[in-house]
Amino acid sequence: xxNIDQPTEMTATEGAIxxxxxxxxxxxxxxxxxxxxxxxxxxxxxxxxxxxxxEEKGRFSSFLSRSKGYSYLLLKELQMKxxxxxxxxxxxxxxxxxxxGSGTQLTVLP
Amino acid sequence: xxxxxxxxKFRVLKTGQSMTLLCAQDMNHEYMYWYRxxxxxxxxxxxxxxxxGTTAKGEVPDGYNVSRLKKQNFxxxxxxxxxxxxxxxxxxxxxxxxxxxxxxxxxxxxxxxx
Numbered sequence: 001x002x003n004i005d006q007p008t009e010m011t012a013t014e015g016a017i018x019x020x021x022x023x024x025x026x027x028x029x030x031x032x033x034x035x036x037x038x039x040x041x042x043x044x045x046x047x048x049x050x051x052x053x054x055e056e057k058g059r060f061s062s063f064l065s066r067s068k069g070y071s072y073l074l075l076k077e078l079q080m081k082x083x084x085x086x087x088x089x090x091x092x093x094x095x096x097x098x099x100x101g102s103g104t105q106l107t108v109l110p
Numbered sequence: 111x112x113x114x115x116x117x118x119k120f121r122v123l124k125t126g127q128s129m130t131l132l133c134a135q136d137m138n139h140e141y142m143y144w145y146r147x148x149x150x151x152x153x154x155x156x157x158x159x160x161x162x163g164t165t166a167k168g169e170v171p172d173g174y175n176v177s178r179l180k181k182q183n184f185x186x187x188x189x190x191x192x193x194x195x196x197x198x199x200x201x202x203x204x205x206x207x208x209x210x211x212x213x214x215x216x217x218x219x220x221x222x223x224x
Contacts, residue, residue, distance in 0.1 A: 008150075031209055035212075041218075042215035042216060042217050043215050044215070045214075048210045048212065050210065087153070089153075091209075094160050094166070095141040095158045095159070095204075096141065096204065096211075097155050098153070098155070098213060100153040100154075101152055102150060102151060102152040103152050
């Protein structure tokens, strides 16, 4: 089975840096996804990690440590539009179906 | 540039009524999925399909049925709606090529059962 944990809520200030953590326990490891979901909208893909280390994409970076069962999403130079829910998800099975964490609701304050 | 399209976007049903949620994708993806999203519980997989004519159960399949008669369409049916099925339903699809292929989501169907 899969078990994914992430904090429920976080608050940060515009222009700051925030790190959203995710810990996972999976029966077999096939990588880890991060999605962003604005209120009332569909989840959209942010990043995928399968090897240890940091993947950088502009203001967003994602880190993975397979030995620790741990990942984080790093958001730099926060903007008001970054206020959203951030979902950590692990794929498994014949269709690489996703098991999601409950999501971390990030609020960016001016 | 449609991607994944879900219909309807909103629906209110009475307990015991039936309905079908439609999902269509124009990306020629083999894999398709139905999730439900409830407050504080994240997205949970209801059913999924690895290709035309195939379906399989996910984490929370009870009370739902699905069909994949055509590759581009994945239908989710509620035979006898219950208040516990009030939720936001998301359809998604993904490509088979490469382990890093993300799932692409539709805009969701907001369903209320009274």
